[in-house]
Amino acid sequence: MRFAYYPGCSLEASGREYDMSTRAVFEALGVELEEIDDWNCCGATAAYSISDTLAVALPARNLALAEEKGLDVLAPCSECYHRMRKAEYAVRNKPGMKERLEKAFEGTGLKFTGRITTRHPLDVIVNDVGIDAVKARITKDLNGLKVAPYYGCVIAKPPEVVGFESVENPTSMDVLIEAAGARALPMSGFKTRCCGGPVLITREELALGLTSGILKEAMEEGADCIVTPCPLCGVMLDAKQKAAGVEAEIPVLYFTQLLGLAMGIKPKRLGLDKNFVPTDRVLEVVSG
Amino acid sequence: MLPDVIRLKECDPSFVREVMEAGGQGVSACFACGTCVAGCPTVEAMDHPPRRLMRMINLGMREEVLASDTVWLCASCNTCNTRCPRGVEIPNVMAAVKSIAIREGVQPDERVAPVFYQEMVDSMVRYGRLFEPRMMLMVSLRSGQGVEGLMKNAPLGLELFKKGKLPLRPHRIKGTKQLKTILENIRTMEGGK
Ligand code: SF4
Ligand code: SF4
Numbered sequence: 302m303r304f305a306y307y308p309g310c311s312l313e314a315s316g317r318e319y320d321m322s323t324r325a326v327f328e329a330l331g332v333e334l335e336e337i338d339d340w341n342c343c344g345a346t347a348a349y350s351i352s353d354t355l356a357v358a359l360p361a362r363n364l365a366l367a368e369e370k371g372l373d374v375l376a377p378c379s380e381c382y383h384r385m386r387k388a389e390y391a392v393r394n395k396p397g398m399k400e401r402l403e404k405a406f407e408g409t410g411l412k413f414t415g416r417i418t419t420r421h422p423l424d425v426i427v428n429d430v431g432i433d434a435v436k437a438r439i440t441k442d443l444n445g446l447k448v449a450p451y452y453g454c455v456i457a458k459p460p461e462v463v464g465f466e467s468v469e470n471p472t473s474m475d476v477l478i479e480a481a482g483a484r485a486l487p488m489s490g491f492k493t494r495c496c497g498g499p500v501l502i503t504r505e506e507l508a509l510g511l512t513s514g515i516l517k518e519a520m521e522e523g524a525d526c527i528v529t530p531c532p533l534c535g536v537m538l539d540a541k542q543k544a545a546g547v548e549a550e551i552p553v554l555y556f557t558q559l560l561g562l563a564m565g566i567k568p569k570r571l572g573l574d575k576n577f578v579p580t581d582r583v584l585e586v587v588s589g
Numbered sequence: 590m591l592p593d594v595i596r597l598k599e600c601d602p603s604f605v606r607e608v609m610e611a612g613g614q615g616v617s618a619c620f621a622c623g624t625c626v627a628g629c630p631t632v633e634a635m636d637h638p639p640r641r642l643m644r645m646i647n648l649g650m651r652e653e654v655l656a657s658d659t660v661w662l663c664a665s666c667n668t669c670n671t672r673c674p675r676g677v678e679i680p681n682v683m684a685a686v687k688s689i690a691i692r693e694g695v696q697p698d699e700r701v702a703p704v705f706y707q708e709m710v711d712s713m714v715r716y717g718r719l720f721e722p723r724m725m726l727m728v729s730l731r732s733g734q735g736v737e738g739l740m741k742n743a744p745l746g747l748e749l750f751k752k753g754k755l756p757l758r759p760h761r762i763k764g765t766k767q768l769k770t771i772l773e774n775i776r777t778m779e780g781g782k
Pocket of ligand 1: 618619621623639673
C-alpha cells in the first residue's frame with residue numbers, strides 16, 4: 302500500500318506532532334507515504350470565501366500532482382481532507398466545474414481528471430489495513446486508559462462529499478482506541494460538535510465557549526485524555542484550555558500519537574513533547 | 590438590520606441567481622423549515638439566523654444580505670447542510686455571499702473576518718502555503734485592530750514558538766508561478782461573468 306502524502310500547512314506548524322506520529326504509525330503498519338513534491342495550501346475556509354473556482358483549483362493542483370504519480374492522496378488534517386474531497390466532488394458533479402478548472406489551469410500544464418481520490422488516515426487504518434492487522438502490532442497495554450474521542454466537524458460532513466463515517470456518531474477512532482487496549486468514552490452529543498476554532502479570530506468568547514463545552518464533557522465522563530484527528534481542534538482543546546476557563550489540565554493527543562504509543566513507538570518520535578498540556582499522565586499509564 | 594417593512598420594489602430579483610452562480614447552489618429550494626438554525630454553533634452571534642438569511646437572499650434583499658455579519662460568523666462546520674431536507678448547501682451559500690461582498694468592496698460591520706480571509710488567500714498564492722506571522726500582522730493592520738489585535742494573538746504565537754511550532758520564515762514553494770496564473774485565469778473568468 303502506498304499513498305501520496307499531503308501534510309498541509311497545520312502539520313508543518315501547530316500540528317507538527319500529528320505529522321510526526323502519522324509518518325511513524327504508517328511506517329510501522331507497512332504503508333508507504335510519498336510526500337507530494339511542492340504541495341500547496343488546500344484553501345481551507347478562506348478560498349471559497351473569495352471564489353468557488355479557486356476553492357476547487359487550489360486543492361486540485363495537489364490532486365493533479367498526485368494523479369501524475371497514480372497515487373491516492375492521504376490527508377491527516379480533517380480540514381484539508383474535507384477540502385480535497387470537496388474539490389473532487391465539485392469536479393465530478395457540479396455542472397461546468399470541470400471546464401472551469403481546465404480554464405483555471407490554462408498555461409500551467411496541470412491536469413486533474415478525477416482518477417484518484419483523497420483518503421483520511423482513520424479510513425485507511427480501519428478499512429484498508431484492518432483492525433486485526435492493527436491489533437497484531439499492539440505491543441503495549443494501554444491498561445484501560447479512559448479516552449475521549451473527539452472527531453470535530455468536517456471529517457464526516459457532508460456525507461456525500463466525505464462519507465467514510467457516520468455523520469452523527471462516528472466510530473473509527475473508538476474502534477482504534479479499544480483495539481489499543483484503552484476505553485473509548487461516549488462523548489455523548491459532543492463527538493462532532495464544533496470546537497469554535499474557525500471563529501477564534503472574530504469572536505473569541507464564542508469560540509472559547511464552544512471549546513469549553515467539549516473539554517467539560519470529556520472531564521465529566523472521567524477522561525484521562527482526549528484524542529482528535531483535527532489540528533485546529535487540537536490547538537483549541539490543547540493550547541486554549543486555560544483560556545476556555547477549564548481548571549484541571551487534560552492532555553490532548555492526536556489519535557496517531559495514542560496508537561503509536563500502543564504500538565511501542567518511542568514517545569519522542571511521536572512528538573509527545575510537543576503537545577501543550579503535558580502528556581506525562583498518559584505515558585505513566587502506558588509504561589506503568 | 591432588518592427593515593420593518595420589506596419593500597419588494599427595492600429588492601433585486603436577480604440576486605438569488607447571482608448567489609447561485611457564485612457557488613451557492615440550491616438556495617432557491619429552501620422552504621424555511623429552520624433545521625439549519627437548530628444545530629448552528631455560532632447562531633447566537635449572527636445578526637440573521639441562517640434560515641432568515643436564506644429567505645432574504647431569495648427575496649432579493651441584496652444590500653441587507655451583503656451587509657450582514659452572518660456569513661462572516663459561519664464556522665463552515667457543515668452541520669446545517671448535512672441536515673437540510675432540501676439539499677441547500679448553506680456553507681457554500683454563505684461563502685458565495687462573502688465572495689460577492691469582497692468583490693464589491695462592501696464594508697460589513699464585521700471588520701476582521703473579511704480581511705482575514707483575504708490575507709489567507711494572499712499568503713496561499715504568494716508563498717503557496719500559509720505563513721501565519723505575516724497573516725496576523727496584516728490582519729491587525731488592515732482591520733483597524735492595530736497593536737491591540739496583535740497583542741491578543743501574541744500569547745498563542747509565543748507558546749507555539751516555544752514548542753518549535755512557529756516557522757519564522759515563510760516556505761515559498763516552487764509552484765507559486767502556477768498559482769499566480771491560476772488566480773489570474775480565475776479573475777478573468779469571473780470578471781467576464
Ligand atoms: S434547513 Fe434547509 S430548507 Fe430548512 S430553512 Fe435551512 S436552508 Fe431552508
Ligand atoms: S456551516 Fe455555518 S451556518 Fe451552517 S451550522 Fe455551521 S456555522 Fe452554522
